[in-house]
Amino acid sequence: MATPHINAPKDAFAATCLLPGDPLRAKFIAENFFDDAVCVNDVRNMLGYTGSYKGQPMSVMGTGMGMPSCVLYSTELMEHYGVQRLVRVGSCGAIQAALKLKDIVLAHSASTDSSMNRLRFAGMDYSAAASPRLLQKVLNHVDDKKIPVAVGQVFSTDNFYGAPDHQLALLQEVGILAVEMEAAGLYAAAARFKAQALTVLTVSDNLVTNTQLDSKEREAGFSMMIELTLNALVS
Numbered sequence: 418m419a420t421p422h423i424n425a426p427k428d429a430f431a432a433t434c435l436l437p438g439d440p441l442r443a444k445f446i447a448e449n450f451f452d453d454a455v456c457v458n459d460v461r462n463m464l465g466y467t468g469s470y471k472g473q474p475m476s477v478m479g480t481g482m483g484m485p486s487c488v489l490y491s492t493e494l495m496e497h498y499g500v501q502r503l504v505r506v507g508s509c510g511a512i513q514a515a516l517k518l519k520d521i522v523l524a525h526s527a528s529t530d531s532s533m534n535r536l537r538f539a540g541m542d543y544s545a546a547a548s549p550r551l552l553q554k555v556l557n558h559v560d561d562k563k564i565p566v567a568v569g570q571v572f573s574t575d576n577f578y579g580a581p582d583h584q585l586a587l588l589q590e591v592g593i594l595a596v597e598m599e600a601a602g603l604y605a606a607a608a609r610f611k612a613q614a615l616t617v618l619t620v621s622d623n624l625v626t627n628t629q630l631d632s633k634e635r636e637a638g639f640s641m642m643i644e645l646t647l648n649a650l651v652s
């Protein structure tokens with residue numbers, strides 16, 4: 418049962434799927450964390466894999482960047498492949514000075530400048546929130562293992578370049594932790610299918626202190642996030 422964007426057979430995906438923006442991060446996760454990983458999607462090089470983690474079936478697939486791409490792939494995974502738990506594992510730009518590079522952010526909710534959710538909700542503002550039980554599961558795990566994380570709201574933007582300073586100030590004023598480009602769309606899409614969704618992010622940039630991870634640090638930083646996420650999901 419292929420879709421226009423996924424050429425996998427019907428049962429190719431596990432009920433739980435990690436969703437990095439970058440398809441090469443999906444490959445990295447499959448090769449470095451999964452047992453018996455098999456590539457199940459390569460349409461447009463949006464790589465997807467299914468294997469297992471600590472004996473439990475697990476999939477991972479890239480979503481591309483931005484809400485249209487992420488919502489397209491997550492919708493097909495839920496509607497055609499029965500995926501029920503979707504966990505975005507992404508990077509973000511912190512907008513609070515206190516957040517350091519490589520810090521981990523759990524997005525309990527996401528505001529947005531995108532029109533995607535308004536298009537779906539006839540112009541109304543949808544409150545895009547993580548699934549409480551899934552968030553609780555990850556929080557229980559990090560508390561138990563004493564892994565520090567920041568929990569709060571993120572801002573999902575369509576505008577990677579050129580956000581005006583006054584917009585940043587408004588977001589900072591209400592305590593929004595970081596900007597990224599998918600969570601608000603993913604949360605609304607998951608709600609439509611009564612699936613669970615969560616976004617776990619690694620701070621790759623801090624827009625206040627003007628600091629960035631280099632490519633080597635990014636890999637190590639992302640590995641911490643992926644390990645904690647997978648361990649939480651199988652706990």
Ligand SMILES: O=P(O)(O)O[C@H]1O[C@H](CO)[C@@H](O)[C@H]1O
Nearest residue numbers: 437438439482507508597598
């Ligand atoms: O690292 P990923 O998961 O792609 O996430 C972030 O990085 C991309 C921008 O560089 C956007 O997709 C943003 O949300």
Ligand SMILES: O=c1cc[nH]c(=O)[nH]1
Nearest residue numbers: 508509510596597622
């Ligand atoms: O600044 C950043 C860094 C990662 N992802 C974003 O969307 N923005």
